[in-house]
Amino acid sequence: MQTQETNPIVIAVDFDDVVFHLNEPFAQWHNVRHGTNITYNDITNFDLTLVYNIELSTIIERLDVFRTQHWQNMTIVPGALETLVYLKKFASLHNITARCESLRPVTEEMLRTHMPNIFTKLHLTNGVTSLNHNKKLSKVDICNEIGAFVLIDDNPYQINDFTNSNVTLLVPDRPWNQAQLPEGVIRCGSWKNPGTDWQDILKWINRNT
Ligand SMILES: [Mg+2]
Numbered sequence: 001m002q003t004q005e006t007n008p009i010v011i012a013v014d015f016d017d018v019v020f021h022l023n024e025p026f027a028q029w030h031n032v033r034h035g036t037n038i039t040y041n042d043i044t045n046f047d048l049t050l051v052y053n054i055e056l057s058t059i060i061e062r063l064d065v066f067r068t069q070h071w072q073n074m075t076i077v078p079g080a081l082e083t084l085v086y087l088k089k090f091a092s093l094h095n096i097t098a099r100c101e102s103l104r105p106v107t108e109e110m111l112r113t114h115m116p117n118i119f120t121k122l123h124l125t126n127g128v129t130s131l132n133h134n135k136k137l138s139k140v141d142i143c144n145e146i147g148a149f150v151l152i153d154d155n156p157y158q159i160n161d162f163t164n165s166n167v168t169l170l171v172p173d174r175p176w177n178q179a180q181l182p183e184g185v186i187r188c189g190s191w192k193n194p195g196t197d198w199q200d201i202l203k204w205i206n207r208n209t
């Protein structure tokens with residue numbers, strides 16, 4: 001998945017819970033499949049082993065099952081598509097996700113089906129996987145490589161990687177990133193008002209381009 005782009009402005013965008021909802025539909029599936037009773041509001045920690053009280057290897061396994069077999073339950077985050085279509089007029093958009101290589105086919109299919117011709121390239125960093133640890137990539141390294149000046153990502157806890165970079169981390173507000181954000185991270189919108197995150201992201205990008 002790669003198209004030719006010549007825009008000098010490059011914007012990087014995370015996949016899960018930025019353009020497609022993951023945590024909410026995953027919780028709904030997990031409740032039925034594994035007998036839990038987790039609501040969206042309960043997901044107050046980025047570390048899902050603490051939310052579900054299970055081992056990391058188990059949560060990774062279940063996320064992989066959900067993301068490969070039940071991905072049709074993952075809907076587009078309100079405002080994401082409209083904003084990306086607008087940004088695409090003057091910027092190259094790259095998707096950078098912690099998903100592992102084995103999820104590339106399904107991830108590409110989701111983008112092809114619901115967001116065709118939006119992203120120049122999909123980058124998978126192998127950040128959340130029990131496999132391929134030796135192939136784990138840094139999101140900020142990819143941002144530098146492609147010339148992105150901003151990354152939109154619901155994970156603010158990677159800010160240390162960004163400290164000495166020229167890449168700004170914009171974080172859409174979510175229940176799992178309510179702790180005080182590390183210095184340098186910019187919070188966008190309110191998770192209680194769906195769509196406001198993308199409105200704030202657009203305002204910030206318009207002010208800084
Ligand atoms: Mg994410």
